[in-house]
Amino acid sequence: MSTTVTIGRFATMTHLSVKTLHHYHQVGLLEPVRVDADSGYRYYALDQLPTAQLIRRLRELRMPIPDVKALLGAGDPDRRDALLAAHLYRLEKELARTHSAVAALRSLLGGGHDPAPVTRRVEPACTALGIAGTIAPDEILTWWNAARGELRLLVRENGLRRTGPLGGLFDESLYRREPGAAVPFVPVERPPASLGRARALLVPAAELVVTTHYGVPEAIDLAHADLGSFIARNEIAVDTQIREYYLHDESDTPVPEHWQTEIAWSILAN
Amino acid sequence: MSTTVTIGRFATMTHLSVKTLHHYHQVGLLEPVRVDADSGYRYYALDQLPTAQLIRRLRELRMPIPDVKALLGAGDPDRRDALLAAHLYRLEKELARTHSAVAALRSLLGGGHDPAPVTRRVEPACTALGIAGTIAPDEILTWWNAARGELRLLVRENGLRRTGPLGGLFDESLYRREPGAAVPFVPVERPPASLGRARALLVPAAELVVTTHYGVPEAIDLAHADLGSFIARNEIAVDTQIREYYLHDESDTPVPEHWQTEIAWSILAN
DNA sequence: TTGCTCCTCACGTCACGTGAGGTGGC
């Protein structure tokens, strides 16, 4: 029969607060081995200490409670390791995002933001190979990277003739953190009607207002602000779809300063 | 008269969601320049874009909304820089904490946790110079570091004879994330009654149950678990005050593996 | 017997997100 301790002592031993232990009991993450029927007092067993220590560390690393529960419930050690590795990977991504956010902030405060020049141009229609999807804001980045990689592979492996840089069509809503349609495409001569997830498509001709963003994608909102300002000041009516053309990106050079993205709105004829 | 845009377009241009803009309006962080009296439609000016861009970056870096407001409201650029620097400092601390949490997790999962040996010993009373304080959980670390530094300085500058390692008396509640009393002390011969914030005190004699923690303080909960287990299994009645003795710490060696902390409960005579 | 520990609600916090149900603008 294992020794038990009161909630207060268990809190001291685990460095968790009593309120946190109450909460973990309520959501079924860590249940006391015994609850006194009359008094409601909770009693914890000493052999619950390792579990509590693990929980505290995972929570310190911001793992959501349902994920912690899944990890504790996974009988298979391989599965446990996989869940943990997945979380550590997300953490690293988050840290990287924080770092680039710091960089974006510094560059914003560094000043020197003449509004980017905006030009007009008529873009002819072009045939392309694209992957269409409707996606939620959280998944855009992952989805986009996968689709782009797939497209490039398909074009290379099938010996298609590229006629322009990688591009994308995006619902405006995607920039507002709402779900929407996204279509990465590679302009090619005579695209096959279907190739894996990819389909042939015709990017329609359009009169575009365009500006160019230089550098990492984290700061591309500045270009959107400049382009949108131009459109508003000149009272131009535009489509709800935004185009992007990736003139230079990480596949060309690892130096972010050399990356170059065109963003464009189609002018509505009326 | 500056050009205005609807909330949807402003959202697209800033990469903020419409709901977020609603929220920022409600809490007074970013107010539209005009709200239509009939329809309630919000209109934003193009010259609000830089502010919105700054807000988005600060929020990305988890700066709390009241702090963002304070920063935007600070007329003085020096004050702005100071607020920003303070936040970036907190961020760095947070990242460092995450890194040590990862290390603590890995060491926990690395296994090899034989319970630390627990011993009993009678500690004689000793005179000391200490700083007493009652502190909230959030401030403990900062307070403790400051108090410890002060004590060491006082002892050195006043040529006091140390008779033992740095120690501390802590209310048990501090380990449960609740406010409580903390008293860092340095045992010295003939302490002056008062020296800055420090006071002479007599650390009472006690019969202690003791265990030793090796390594960084992040993992000291393991020692508390072992010591608490020993006490529970042997049905020892203890005081609500915990003692710590810092046998080796960062002032001795930069190698965390060599740090050594004794933690102890006083046995209650009965 | 007396504090002290522990209990259960109910509500608050933080920064939004999620609908429901409805109206205004081009």
Next chain:
DNA sequence: TTGCTCCTCACGTCACGTGAGGTGGC
């Protein structure tokens, strides 16, 4: 005129924290 945009509640989310008011245990 018709969608489409935008509106306002009201409530939900996440992981607890904060009291209020009360009872059990040594």
